[in-house]
Amino acid sequence: MAKFFGVVIDETRLKAIKGTPLEEKVEPIFGGALKRLVLEVPDDLGQKVIDQFTKARFDARGFIEETPASFKRLVFKKILEMKSLGPEVMEAALAEIPSIKDDIAKEDKELPVPDIDISDVLELQKNPAQKPA
Amino acid sequence: MPEVRIKTLPPPHGGKLVERVVRDPQMAMKLMQKCSAVYDIKPTLFKGNPVRNVYREIMSVCYGFFSPVEGSMTKADLESVLEKRRLTSGWVFPYPILFDISEEDFKKLGVGAGDWLLLRLKGEPFAILEIEEVYEIVPGDVAVRTFGTPEKNPEVVKVPFDQKHTGYNIYCSLNPIILAGKYTIINEPKLRPPFDRFWYPPKRCREEFEKRGWTTVIAHQTRNVPHTGHEALMKNAAYIGDVKPCDGIVVNAIVGAKxxxxxxxxxxxxxxxxxxxxxxxxxxxxxxxxxxxxxRYGNPIESLIHAVIRQNMGISFHMFGRDHAALGEYYDIFATQILWSKGIPSFGFNEPPYMVEGGFYIRPQNIEEFWFCPKCKEFAYSANCAHKGIYSRYSGSFIRGIINEGVMPPPEIYRPEVYKVVVKWWQKFGYPFNNEKYLKEREERLEVDLPHMELPAHLKK
Incomplete structure (x- = not known):
């Protein structure tokens, strides 16, 4: 059974592929709330990806998940360069992993906190329904 | 016509709720006087990282979550659990519960059967182990027999367990000497925030149900921040009940090294x-x-410990989804549902665990899957929705992936308030998920603090 690798397409990435054949391959997910491109890779290549990263695994849908964000960025870069969603994209990304080693190491320690206002949930938590015994 | 209304909570597993917590300091001192040595509890390490702390098992035993187990298992109980998933008393129990110690520490302590050992946690007296038996194990053997093999358990085990499986690593990393015997907590720990407001040991939980007038309750097992698919699962599974949907939905998170x-x-x-x-x-x-x-991420085996815990809490129904408490592709993704619908003979269940002798009162609610369907415009149940190719399946690891990339999950996936809770802890820990730093610091901090308690003079040496 083939395995899959999904790349989430946000506004910036959508702009980068605009007008290319890749644009037509963008799939809406969750009713269009998110978009993605999907690479289909043979089993052995999928396993090679899993072997590169300690946390990576196949999920129940057969998708390769929990790879570092910098690897996903690299895969997207290769998609753009090669204008393809074929297995050669994944082969090329795997070959370039040494170039992102430092980024991957950093990612395991710290990720920038999103700049969003959470005061409403802190307010809700001031009066919890469940109290300590 | 038979009466279908459920009027009472299910009895504890084994018939009697275990509670081995001494709250009287004078009694605690009396019990400590009988101890001949002191041992500081250490975490179980795999490749230098904490994967288990036996204090959590002591807490779960003494507060009754694991009733009828009262302590670290004897060799006979261990063998019985590994062979039949039953205690020697005949009650179903899935996992070895063991107090393991290194040969070096064992020699230093100089204890044996009949001795009492004082266990210290975070530098304070915590519990007593009444040593009934001392024996040796081969940790790798215990690990293999705990989770099964494709040869012995072909119904559900697909590939041999290895070092990519956290639960397998826990058993492989145990020390070889087992001190078997009953535990008693003699210095009640204080749960740290935020855990303190979610601490409902079986006795308190049953009291809470009675206070709320609940007799039909369904359990939701979790090791995840809930996405909208989990929420749909909880709400829909709770339509089971008797003459009306369940009175209550209980989320029971498994908290520990992960x-x-x-x-x-x-x-x-x-x-x-x-x-x-x-x-x-x-x-x-x-x-x-x-x-x-x-x-332990033991899928069908883990579902049995979940049934033990939740029945002891007074819960009548349990949701079981695909890939229940699983990790990787070691088990069939529906292994838990196979166990709870027809049984797994090679694990000792010719029938589902609620039909066998020594089994459970708690009943399964085997749920296939919820997915988001843009045509149904709802979180559709997989047995209903036929819109193949357009629905989106949930995946916890996919969601963690988009968070990792800095993409805010849309409200179709995460309630915004729930995502903000993730951000709250991200701000505190500098990272949204467990990393090595978090796990190490967490292991020092634990989930509890212990009040200061003086040691008796003979143990101060």
Whole structure:
């Protein structure tokens, strides 16, 4: 059974592929709330990806998940360069992993906190329904 | 016509709720006087990283989550559990519960059968182990027999367990000497925030149900911050009951050492709490709780410990989804549902665990899957929705992936309030998921603090 690798397409990435054949391959997910491109890779290549990263695994849908964000960025870069969603994209990304080693190491320690206002949930938590015994 | 209304909570597993907690300091001192040595509890390490702390098992035993187990298992009980998934008393129990110690520490302590050992946690007296038996194990053998093999358990085990499986590593990393005997907590720990408001050991939990007038309750097992698919599962599974849907939905999080990449437990319990604080399920119908247990990720085997815990808490039904408490592709993704619908003979279940002798009162609610269908315009149940190719399946690891990339999950996936709870703990820990730093610091901090308690003079040496 083939395995899959999904790349989430946000506004910036959508702009980068605009007008290319890749644009037509963008799939809406969750009713269009998110978009993605999907690479289909043979089993052995999928396993090679899993072997590169300690946390990576196949999920129940057969998708390769929990790879570092910098690897996903690299895969997207290769998609753009090669204008393809074929297995050669994944082969090329795997070959370039040494170039992102430092980024991957950093990612395991710290990720920038999103700049969003959470005061409403802190307010809700001031009066919890469940109290300590 | 038979009466279908469920009027009482199910009895504890084994018939009697275990509670081995001494709250009288004078009695605690009396018990400590009988101890001949002191041992400082250490975490179980795999490749230098904490994967288990036996204190969590002591808590779960002494507060009755694991009733009828009262302590570290004897060799006969261990063998019985590994062979038949039953205690020697005949009650179903899935996992070895063991107090393991290194040969070096064992020699230093100089204890044997008949001695009492004082166990210290975070530098304070915590519990007593009444040593009944001392024996040796081969940890790798215990690990293999705990989870099964494709040869012995072909119904559900697909590939041999290896070092990519956290639960397998826990058993492989045990020390070889086992001190078997009953535990008693003599210095009651104080749960740290935020865990303190979710601490409902079986006795308190049953009292809470009675206070709320609940007799039909369904359990939701979790090791995740809830996405909208989990919420749909909880709400829909709770339509089971008797003459009306379940009175209550109990979320029981498994709190303990976990896999790198999982969400921190603080975010998990508060994320579930936010489901009722933000009004998606009324707080009157929703109770968030947790059990201290270093998750073994044993899919069908784990589902049995979940049944033990939740029946002891007074819960009548249990949701089981695909890939229940699983990791990787070691088991069939429906292994738990196979166990709870027809049994797994090679694991000792010719029938489902609620039909066998020594089994459970708790009943399964085997759920296939919920997915988001843009045509149904709802979180559709997989047995209903036929819109192949357009629905989106949920995946916890996919969601963790988009968070990792800095993409805010849309409200179709995460309630915004729940995501903000993730951000709250991200701000505190500098990272949204468990990483090595978090797991190490967490192991020092633990989920509890212990009040100061003087040691008797003979143990101060």
């Amino acid at each position: 896999r790198i990449g999982d969400f921190p437990d603080e975010a998990i319990v508060e994320g579930h709490e936010m489901v009722h604080l933000a009004g998606y399920i009324k707080p009157e119908r929703h109770l968030v709780t947790f059990t201290l247990w270093d998750m």
